[in-house]
Amino acid sequence: MKISEKILNLVPYQTGKPIDEAKREYGLSQVCKLASNENPLGPSPMAIEAIKNELHQLHRYPDGGCYDLKHHMSRHFGLDPNWLMFGNGSNEIIDLLIRLYCEPGDEILTSRSAFIAYKLCAQAARVDVKELLMTQDLKFNVEEFLKYLSKKSSKTKLIFLSNPNNPTGTYLNKDEFENFFSVVGERDDLIIIIDEAYFEFVRAKDYPNGQEFLNKYHNIVVLRTMSKVYGLAGLRLGIGMARPEIVSLFHRIRNPFNVNSLAQVATIAALNDKTHIQNSQNIVWEGLDFFYKELTQLELPYTPSQGNFLLFDTKRDAGVMSHELLKLGVIMRPVQAYGFPTSLRLSVGLPHENKMAIDALKKIIGSSK
Ligand SMILES: *Cc1c(COP(=O)(O)O)cnc(C)c1O
Numbered sequence: 001m002k003i004s005e006k007i008l009n010l011v012p013y014q015t016g017k018p019i020d021e022a023k024r025e026y027g028l029s030q031v032c033k034l035a036s037n038e039n040p041l042g043p044s045p046m047a048i049e050a051i052k053n054e055l056h057q058l059h060r061y062p063d064g065g066c067y068d069l070k071h072h073m074s075r076h077f078g079l080d081p082n083w084l085m086f087g088n089g090s091n092e093i094i095d096l097l098i099r100l101y102c103e104p105g106d107e108i109l110t111s112r113s114a115f116i117a118y119k120l121c122a123q124a125a126r127v128d129v130k131e132l133l134m135t136q137d138l139k140f141n142v143e144e145f146l147k148y149l150s151k152k153s154s155k156t157k158l159i160f161l162s163n164p165n166n167p168t169g170t171y172l173n174k175d176e177f178e179n180f181f182s183v184v185g186e187r188d189d190l191i192i193i194i195d196e197a198y199f200e201f202v203r204a205k206d207y208p209n210g211q212e213f214l215n216k217y218h219n220i221v222v223l224r225t226m227s228k229v230y231g232l233a234g235l236r237l238g239i240g241m242a243r244p245e246i247v248s249l250f251h252r253i254r255n256p257f258n259v260n261s262l263a264q265v266a267t268i269a270a271l272n273d274k275t276h277i278q279n280s281q282n283i284v285w286e287g288l289d290f291f292y293k294e295l296t297q298l299e300l301p302y303t304p305s306q307g308n309f310l311l312f313d314t315k316r317d318a319g320v321m322s323h324e325l326l327k328l329g330v331i332m333r334p335v336q337a338y339g340f341p342t343s344l345r346l347s348v349g350l351p352h353e354n355k356m357a358i359d360a361l362k363k364i365i366g367s368s369k
Contacts, residue, residue, distance in 0.1 A: 006126045013120055017331050028329045032353040035333045037166065037198075037309045039231030040349045041283060043266070044276035047232060050269035051262045062261035069264045073239065076271050077211065082244040085251070086259045090197060090225045090238030093250075095121040097158060097221065097240075100249055101191055102127040107155040109148065111140050113168055113338045115195065118160040130156065138168040138303055138311075142180050149184055159184070162195040163210065164202060167335045167345040169305025173206040177213070185217030191246070193221045198307035200229035200277065201284055207306065211241060218243060226263070228308060229280050230270040235263040284308040287348035294358045298365060309347045311335065318344050321364065328360040 016035030023031050063069075066086050074081040087093035094117055098108065104126035110118050112131040119129045132144045140161055149156065164171040172180070184190060194210035210222035221242040227233035237259060240250070270276070291310050295302045302312035314321040318334045322344055325332055333345040346357060 004126055006123045010120065010123045011337070013116065014337070016333055017326070019331070022326055022329070022331055026326055026329070031329045031331065032349055032356050033331045034347045034349050034353060034357055035331045035345075036233070037228060037307065037347045038233055039229065039280050039308075040347075040353065041231060041276070041280050043231040044270045044273035046269040046273040046276070047230075047266040050265040054262055054265045057261060060261070062257050062259060062264060064256045066259055066264055069259075069267055072268045072271065077241065079211070079214075079241060080244075082247060083214070083241055085240040085242070085247045085254075087238040087240065087254070088258050088260075089227060089236040090195065090223045090240070091117055091121075092236075092254075092258060093221075093223060093238050093240045094118060094160075094193070094195075095124070096250060096253055097191070097193060098122055098125050098127055100253055101157045105155070106157045108158045108160060109145070109156045110160040111165070113138065113165070113340070114140070114160060115162045115166045115197075116337060128155065134168070134170075137170065139170045139176075140165065140172055142172065142176050145180065146183055149190070156190065159190060159192045160195065161192065162197070163208075164198050164306035166197065166307060167309065167311050167333070167338055167340075168303055169307045169309060169311055170303060171202065171204060171207055171306045173204070174208040175206070177208040181213060181217050181220075185213070185219065187219060191219050191221060192217075193223060195223045197223065197225045197228055199224060200281060201308050202306040203285065204306055214241060214243070221246060226267050226270060229277060230267070231276070231280065232263070232266055232270060235260070235266055237263040237267050283350070284348045287351070287354050290351070290354055291346070291348070291358070298358075298361060300361070300365075309345050311340070311343055311345050313340075313343050315342060318342050324364045325357075325360050328363065330357050330360045332357070 019031045019033050070081045070084050073084055098121050107128040107130050108122045109130045111134050113134050122129045135141045196210055213220055224239040226237040295312055300312050322334045335343055335345050
């Protein structure tokens with residue numbers, strides 16, 4: 001049977017190496033995984049409690065309409081319930097939006113070094129991907145986007161902006177957003193998806209909250225996730241905010257039970273656990289500042305980050321470097337697929353894990369001098 005070229009050319013998403021696998025392969029007893037932007041504090045204790053209370057209901061199908069979750073979330077964001085949609089991770093929402101708005105041969109537009117899930121979901125749907133280069137300082141190149149969209153608009157249906165972006169940690173500021181949306185925010189042949197997976201970690205004062213643009217422009221979808229600051233990556237819950245017309249189209253094509261029952265109750269509990277959220281933010285902010293200081297001393301250039309991770313230049317082949325780090329029990333993420341052959345992305349961990357990572361880097365660099 002003939003398989004589509006788009007499928008044959010698809011390189012599956014590379015997940016971070018699991019801790020047990022690293023232990024097995026390298027014969028290590030202690031391994032720290034700083035590779036998947038997970039919350040090093042774990043889930044909120046309140047979320048765990050909510051899950052325990054829900055376990056005896058596991059023989060029941062979940063609430064396909066996520067009634068409680070939706071109303072809770074509606075209050076949380078100050079957004080009408082029919083402006084909310086949920087997915088099995090924001091990854092599923094990305095996947096479904098592409099299926100919803102693109103026919104094979106249509107195109108999505110994003111950056112060469114943007115989160116790679118956009119590209120993979122598009123390929124799986126036989127949709128073309130146009131990637132524009134980032135600026136020198138590794139930001140989405142707004143001018144190039146506008147130039148491209150004014151030239152040939154017909155094929156581009158969806159634009160994906162991750163703000164802040166993974167793996168660069170960079171962001172578009174309010175002025176750049178205004179500039180972009182004032183040109184394309186009224187177009188009815190385009191949907192712009194603003195992926196704010198790291199929203200809660202942003203410290204930059206001029207960062208634009210995508211939610212504030214929802215009323216102003218009709219063609220925007222904002223994505224949030226429970227996988228990062230809330231520490232619920234294993235449960236899979238993504239949040240989409242958009243006009244009711246978009247949300248109701250989404251409901252037509254999603255699976256009836258795309259969000260499981262444990263994710264629904266845990267999310268409500270996690271949203272309420274302000275202490276856990278604050279602790280999670282603080283550990284990341286302190287960790288980032290620690291890495292900035294240490295990497296400067298090691299003379300390894302880094303890109304300041306608004307996420308819970310950091311892209312830095314090892315000034316060596318990143319494949320070799322990540323292998324050396326693994327031997328010392330530290331898992332980081334190579335990012336060659338994003339166009340960075342000498343860089344690694346590290347996720348901020350607990351203080352002793354961060355120190356272990358820096359000690360390992362020092363050891364490797366010291367021995368190669
Ligand atoms: C981690 C991440 C997500 C979250 O994906 P989930 O499917 O919700 O776990 C979304 N977008 C970006 C840019 C990310 O880095």
